[in-house]
Amino acid sequence: MTKKLLYAAQMTAFDKDGNINLDGIRALVRYNIDVNKVDGLYVCGSTGEAFMLNTDEKKQVMKTVYDEANGAIDLVAQVGSLNLKEAKELAKYATDLGYPKLSAVTPFYYNFTFEQIKNYYNEILKDVDNKLLIYSIPALTGVALTTDQFAELFENPKIIGIKYTNADFYLLERVRNAFPDKLILSGFDEMLLPALALNVDGCIGSTYNLNAPRVRAEMDAFEAGDIEKARELQHISNDMITDLIANDIYPTLKLVMKHLGVDAGVVKKPMSQPTPEMEAGAKAIYEKYFK
């Protein structure tokens, strides 16, 4: 039995003017390594607000995380972009830095055909010696790949798995069964337990920046066959996630981090800036779930 992997989706700290705050990013990495004891970090994904960053900012985030982690944990650089030239540049940049894995979101917005999506992945990987996880998040991209399409993408040996952020458990079962040797990481934190039941290799999520110890205990209980305990822990996590979503999840994650002793700054506009009500809600979440 192999241990399930726990990755936090790395947040990007910003100041109130939307500039990246490298010290805040370092503090988040340290907390994830020292306190959360994660197996790895997913850098420049949705939680990292990367689709609102320019190329230079993405590079600074990747470099800062890489330096701070200093080889202690696994790192995945999300390089996907509608600008394929940028995606290729970032893939090369992250690979040259030493990132052991890349990931790329399925290209979105223009309703690309599967042929175009396939060419996008093969182009990103053409000139780099690295491995890649497909970042599948149909709710945000509108791109829902089928088992056969995943199989076609896996014809490229550099594509080693999927970050599966999808509530379609029928597809997850089909994909897990069809590709037993691929790395499949579950991306919806509130659906971790059913994903574990379908034998995912682990998870990547935003709430693990706060909640990793509880989630590790859940995965350990699951592996030990104590489903009742795993269910109880998922239930607490889901109460917390429900409260986070009700309070506006992205800014609230950072506000709760502050109570945990990490100044992760604020989110970038057009995401909402903290209001006094939001701050009160974040304090209540901290007190209810983390004190």
Ligand code: NAY
């Ligand atoms: C990413 O790229 O950072 C992620 O996909 C992390 C996964 C998160 N998805 C989104 C859209 O933020 O952790 C989840 C999510 O926040 C959580 O399950 C609450 O819904």
